[in-house]
Amino acid sequence: MKTKKKNRFLTFCMSCIPGAGQMYMGFMKMGLSLMLLFVFTIIITTWLNIGAIGSLCVVEWFYSFFHANHLASLGDEAFENVKDEYLFGIGALPGMKAFVEKYHKWVAYGLILFGISLLWNTMIDLLRGILPEQYYFITRTMWKIGNYIPSIVIGGAIIFLGVKLIEGKKMEASDEKTETEEKMIEGESKENGQQEER
Numbered sequence: 001m002k003t004k005k006k007n008r009f010l011t012f013c014m015s016c017i018p019g020a021g022q023m024y025m026g027f028m029k030m031g032l033s034l035m036l037l038f039v040f041t042i043i044i045t046t047w048l049n050i051g052a053i054g055s056l057c058v059v060e061w062f063y064s065f066f067h068a069n070h071l072a073s074l075g076d077e078a079f080e081n082v083k084d085e086y087l088f089g090i091g092a093l094p095g096m097k098a099f100v101e102k103y104h105k106w107v108a109y110g111l112i113l114f115g116i117s118l119l120w121n122t123m124i125d126l127l128r129g130i131l132p133e134q135y136y137f138i139t140r141t142m143w144k145i146g147n148y149i150p151s152i153v154i155g156g157a158i159i160f161l162g163v164k165l166i167e168g169k170k171m172e173a174s175d176e177k178t179e180t181e182e183k184m185i186e187g188e189s190k191e192n193g194q195q196e197e198r
Helices: 008-014 020-024 028-048 056-073 076-081 093-102 104-130 133-197
Strands: none
Touching: 008 020, 008 056, 020 028, 020 056, 028 056, 028 133, 104 133
């Protein structure tokens, strides 16, 4: 689908749905990325029962809305130069392949956690239909475990990533400090060498 300017009123209406405004103008990759991100955030929020994650939907909605209207307000030449690309630099299959290869362990852990959660919830529903009423405490306990464990694991993973990012920043700062000190030492040795020559 070729990207071209469309009716501003219809663009405005379409931009009220995350990703739809971009798709309406022909930016299918951008629109699909924004729509999937919005839907995925809702799924994660309901699955983990963490309302704080749901607040990201507001940010995603506003970004998508203003992005679509910004594209519509561009001049003809600038509009034609806009490239239709996926969000976060995730391009076609080769880019995704490289991403999965780099973070394959984290992708695998996430898939395993998701699979266990699905099986766990299925088992709860199955047992609820089989067990008599006096044994419902078993399914209730299983539901509590299945409801809170993924949240705890993902919360722990987020904290771990935050700590790693802080450590990375400290290492960068110490590397910069070391480089600065080395440059100062080199400068001093050059000055000493020039003074000795004199």
